[in-house]
Amino acid sequence: MPQHYLGIDVGTTAVKALVVNELGSVVGEAESPLEVSVPRPGWAEQNPSDWWQGTVHAVRAACAQADIREVESIGLSGQMHSSVVLGDADTALRPAILWNDVRTTAQCRLITDGIGKTGLRRLVGNPALEGFTAPKLLWMRDEQPHLFDRVRSLLLPKDYLRLLMTGEKATEPSDAAGTLLFDIRRGRWSEEMLDALQLDPAILPPVLPSTVVTGGLTTAAAEALGLRPGTPVVGGGADNAAAAVGSGVVGQGAMQTSIGTSGAVVAPIERPRVDPAMRIHSFNHAVADTWYLMGVVLSAGAALDWFRRALSGPGGMPPTYDELTAEAAAVPPGTDGLTFLPYLTGERTPHSDSNARGVFAGMHTGHHRGHLTRAVMEGVVFALRDSLELMRRLRVDATEAVAVGGGARSSFWRRMQADVLGVPVVTVGPQGGAPYGSAVLSAVGSGGLESVEEACGAWIQPLDRIEPDPETAAIYDEAYERYRKLYPRLKRHFSEQAQD
Template sequence: MFLGIDLGTSEVKLLLLDDTGGIVGTAGSTLTLQSPQPQWSEQNPTDWWRATGEAASRLRSAHPAEFAAVRGIGLSGQMHGAVLLDASDAVLRPAILWNDGRSHAECAELTAAAPALQDIAGNLAMPGFTAPKLLWVRKHEPDIFARTASVLLPKDWLRLQLTGDKVSDPSDAAGTLWLDVARRDWSDELLAATGLTRAHMPRLVEASQPSGVLKPELAATWGLGADVIVAGGAGDNAASAIGIGATAPGDGFISLGTSGVLFVVNDRFAPNPASAVHAFCHALPSRWHQMSVMLSAASCLRWFCTLVGRDEAALLAELTPDDSAVNAPLFLPYLTGERTPHNDPFAPGVFHGLKAATTRADCTYAVLEGVAFGLADGLDALRAAGTEVQQLSLVGGGSRSPYWAQLIADVLDVELVVHAGSEAGGALGAARLGWLSTGGTVDTVCTRPDISAHFAPHPDRHARLAPRLARFRDLYRRLRGA
């Protein structure tokens, strides 16, 4: 048995995987965000550990014999977060998360201090990345910066609780702007630009390699045997790719979670920072990937549910299969700014074109369409970087809606497939990495789950949506800087 632990933004999810690759069970525990000031997004790492323990307890209660047989654990986690520890490994302040926009000024400072940044890290300096956050702390919280002995990413802080070891992997570390992504190693030059050294960083192992063993006292508490291996693990999107078997060049997926991601595997380091495309290490050796990221995706629908006091199922049930775009307003899904392709932390969310006759269903449709249009912008950025796709898998919570899946296929003019268990996301990939770390082979472990649904694009629908996509893009251009 293998256990996957996925530290998301809104939930910690655990998944049990058996030796045939079958999912035995899952359990989760919710998390909340804190935003003490505009553009700030933080969480307390102790809440991650509490949620992990709660989910483990539920999974163990539901599947006691299988849980006790776990021999490998894999980790997946939200990327870019900064967990600052002192010399005794105490957390110095709440973790600054991936969707935090406070360090926009520090991005310019980092770019000036490290002229080779884009060549080495393969990415633009954006507020979501980890390195600008440390520059912000150095400027605004100098006492905290002076006491910082270690900087860990979220999943790697969980690893510290599990094993007592400070370790990361190239896929997650690539999102810090401190990694030489081609060499899959820390860059002394980029670390120095933020006043740090390798001594502040965890050691690196590949995602599928062992990183340590579970602490004996924790193994006893969880009812596990001795020498349970904890794999290097991966950033959430690379782990999701492992979960759906996206391991070969050209394989790709769309993730509809809190953020929206379009991910394509490469066999080489292929950066295109000019279009705000991310070029990161994949979770397998000698593999990289390109990725476009929109900061708000399924979270836009959750926001609208809260706004109108209805749950997702009720809102989606109000939609009809006819052309809802006729009367719907346009929606810009930039509730927390945007990355690809705009790199604009100040981009606002907008409903445009509201009328007296506009219904709640019209607005629900507009939200789904706006996210799909944001993904289309990301696909165009990947194509500009030389990436072509014929088919994409759809993963994450948003993959549960056939209506949304078909709309995205129509907007992108790309076939989408949904795999059985696709909502498992990074937790399944994490469990598979745990399996690989105990001796499993890629051919055996990283298989493609069965396809449960196909969504072929409708050419006429794509043509009808094209003018709305053009107006969507024009609306952002007109509002930028307003």
């Protein structure tokens, strides 16, 4: 009898559900859009109940497409860092504060000053940044004490779904690592960090392995989803960890490069390594006894989308991506000296500077639209290389990069990645992203496959491979040096501009 596994991902813009059969083929998929509330500039919130409604819609639609009413197990993944605070009777006390909310600058400064960078490296392996979960709790304590005093539980988005599905509170290491409350080396909540921040450990859920069954669907949840009561729900993973599993990036020597709205470089490692300056993240993977380094580019595909939309006049249609790419391809590598910093909304890796802004440098009358487009695309890949260079300093390198995200659909951009990063760039199938990775984890957790590594070997296949060209790579090395020198020269200007 055919077996099916369900993966669910709670993203920022949509809940996605994906049904995979025992051969690893996607037989049903659907998504339900989500809205982000912006009560004030720099704030970003969502109502947790919207995640559940989106899940019900997406799961029913995906299962209808697959023509099934039963799955072997369910895996969960979701946006990292976002905080769900529950009171008595497990009701949400306020909307969830999301990962891209920047209201907690003062709390991050308080954490850094109180614990020190050395303490943060030792206790949690990551810096205090606005996106992480712990600063959000401190903000609540400072600004909404009437609600903070009522907090009984803290959950992450996918784990809130777990609660509604199973009645159980639990998380797993890859998501816990993004809270700034988790000891990534020991794989448990950091008592010392909690003590320093005066937070009650009782509000935190148990941390279980990503492939462990954490509970079964309750009768009410099963009825809502159209599935069988008791269906096992597996631990799952944070979105980046699950996406890495979904592209087969599960062991040292592999690397994933992502160009979506934002960008990321993910490289699994066999033991935790922390950059002395914490310019790059170190998190637990969704694979047992594995960690990963991650660098983040805040504006990746978003930078090209911004540029495309900026070219349209009032009421006019912007050029298509294919038109822009064709024009960019006619320009030589290095863009005749034109350089673009893709810091439209600040930058995470390696600068952690919310004041940084986008810049075209070296422009002259010989440049045309194709030059500008190519400079934007090169700037995004140079930003990915910033992360890879930090990883190499930590003696972590890759034999190849698996390209994912919307940018991976462009062979031109993939070729650029190969030449700039200096490693072969491959694509794999199925291209299911985080929900596919969570389906893999669910298959392992329910016994359908022996291990994550076995599942990836059996289900995920290479589709395309681009080798770096040595001559072009040498040109990009020079262009990257121009790019790399720009930010230090402009940092003071960015800071002064932010104060105007």
